[in-house]
Amino acid sequence: MxxxxxxxxxxxxxxxxxxxxxxxxxxxxxxxxxxxxxxxxxxxxxxTATGASGLPVPRFVSLKPARVNLRIGPGRDYPVSWLFMKAGLPVEIIQEYDNWRRIRDADGTEGWVYQSLLSGKRTAITAPWLKNDQGKMITMRRDANDTAAVAADIEPGVVGTVRQCTGQWCRMDVSGVRGWIKQSELWGVYPGEAFD
The missing domain is CATH 1.20.5 (Single alpha-helices involved in coiled-coils or other helix-helix interfaces)
Known part of the structure; x- marks a missing residue:
């Protein structure tokens, strides 16, 4: 009824x-x-903030393998929004959830990657904001001062390994050339950040 x-x-x-x-x-x-x-x-x-890993957030790291899926959420069930194709590319961890890290690249693209795909190896990109500026070069010097001899002129957007930063200058290896680049001309290190 x-x-x-x-x-x-x-x-x-x-x-x-x-x-x-x-x-x-x-x-x-x-x-x-x-x-x-x-x-x-x-x-x-x-x-400072501390993430699930116990490490500070935000912080810079680099991509470990040459192919890294960037997902829209922290899990394998979330769709891939971007595919990175360069090992050693610097990224900034901006959030942590369990074993997943929300990252941002130099272009501002954000998404989630599994933590094992990231490396603590420090790398940086030379002035990515100048990539479309024809003829603009970044000067690498032999010592950490403006009057030191020029070691190389490097195009914007080139990735190199960061060995040390003083807060003003960073010692780098870029395509086999070693020298110092002004910290303000790099993406992958914070202004005033110093480390050995």
Missing amino acids: NRVLPQRFLAQSISVKRFFMAFAACLGLLFAAAPISAHAAETEATG
């Missing part, structure tokens, strides 16, 4: 259902935001 309910009862049950759904959604957001706000407070207090 079918039961017919009055229209008023149906409207009331739908609005009660909506109320509980909205209430559950608010609770979910509240619980999801609590760890985020705690993490934000920790970041604000210490000045």
Whole structure:
């Protein structure tokens, strides 16, 4: 036997259902935001964020293999949005989730890659923002100063291995040539960052 309910009862049950759904959604957001706000407070207090790996976020790393799938989400079930085709390309880790890293390349493309496809080896790109500027060259010097002898003139967009940074200059290997490039002319190191 079918039961017919009055229209008023149906409207009331739908609005009660909506109320509980909205209430559950608010609770979910509240619980999801609590760890985020705690993490934000920790970041604000210490000045650095720490990812799931225990390492600082953001940070620069490089691609390990020559072919790396960039996905729209942190998992193999997410579709591939881009395919990187160059080992050693510098990328910036901007977020971590479990074993997945959200990265950004020099062109601003963002997506997720599995952590084993990344290397801690530091590389940098010479002035990628000047790639379309015909005739513009980046000067590599033999020592870390403006008056040192020129070791090479390098086109914008060339990838090299970073060996050391002083906060002003970085010692690099680019296509077999070693020398110093101004840190401000590189993507793959932070302004003022120093390391050996």
